[in-house]
Amino acid sequence: MAASNDVHIPIPKTETDQNCQEQEDADFDYSQRAQWLRAAVLGANDGLVSIASLMMGVGAVKTDVKAMILTGFAGLVAGACSMAIGEFVSVYSQLDIEVAQMKRESGRDDGGDKEETENEKLPNPVQAAIASAMAFTIGAIVPLLAAAFIRDHKVRLGVVAAAVSLALAVFGGVGAVLGRTPVVRSIARVVVGGWMAMAITFGLTKLIGSRGLQM
Numbered sequence: 126m127a128a129s130n131d132v133h134i135p136i137p138k139t140e141t142d143q144n145c146q147e148q149e150d151a152d153f154d155y156s157q158r159a160q161w162l163r164a165a166v167l168g169a170n171d172g173l174v175s176i177a178s179l180m181m182g183v184g185a186v187k188t189d190v191k192a193m194i195l196t197g198f199a200g201l202v203a204g205a206c207s208m209a210i211g212e213f214v215s216v217y218s219q220l221d222i223e224v225a226q227m228k229r230e231s232g233r234d235d236g237g238d239k240e241e242t243e244n245e246k247l248p249n250p251v252q253a254a255i256a257s258a259m260a261f262t263i264g265a266i267v268p269l270l271a272a273a274f275i276r277d278h279k280v281r282l283g284v285v286a287a288a289v290s291l292a293l294a295v296f297g298g299v300g301a302v303l304g305r306t307p308v309v310r311s312i313a314r315v316v317v318g319g320w321m322a323m324a325i326t327f328g329l330t331k332l333i334g335s336r337g338l339q340m
Contacts, residue, residue: 169263176201179200
């Protein structure tokens with residue numbers, strides 16, 4: 126029986142094929158990532174900044190670690206619920222607008238395949254709400270864990286600020302990479318904003334606690 130002498134010669138991609146591939150990559154719509162990326166990054170940043178600022182405000186007038194943890198936990202639950210409800214309402218409104226637009230367009234065009242493709246691109250309010258609440262919770266856990274095991278009051282405040290700053294830098298960098306935006310600028314904007322929020326909350330609470338509430 127004769128042995129097979131078939132020889133497979135790989136055909137290199139032509140310049141046209143490479144250009145087409147590059148064009149497909151260039152034409153990739155990064156806005157498709159906007160829905161879940163916005164909900165996740167903003168939720169995590171809100172969780173970090175909101176809960177850390179809340180705990181720093183309590184820490185400005187109280188040295189008890191229990192008060193900081195309970196306040197932070199209450200803020201976590203309230204913030205996660207608020208983020209989920211707000212994201213659900215926002216995305217659902219967007220969904221209603223897009224569905225109404227599709228109905229107007231379908232009245233002029235009978236393309237069934239096009240309508241099916243458009244349905245797959247519609248935003249999902251439940252997914253957006255869950256992603257937002259989970260991201261907020263993940264971000265809020267950082268200052269809670271940072272404060273839970275530190276007994277010294279001043280050290281606790283410093284650890285919370287440092288942990289939150291590091292987490293903000295990480296989330297800002299990840300969001301910039303996924304969104305194809307300048308990394309350094311994004312990290313700086315997020316971190317500086319977090320510092321400002323914590324400092325303002327700490328300062329105003331300290332001022333009101335030491336002077337404004339005295340009878």
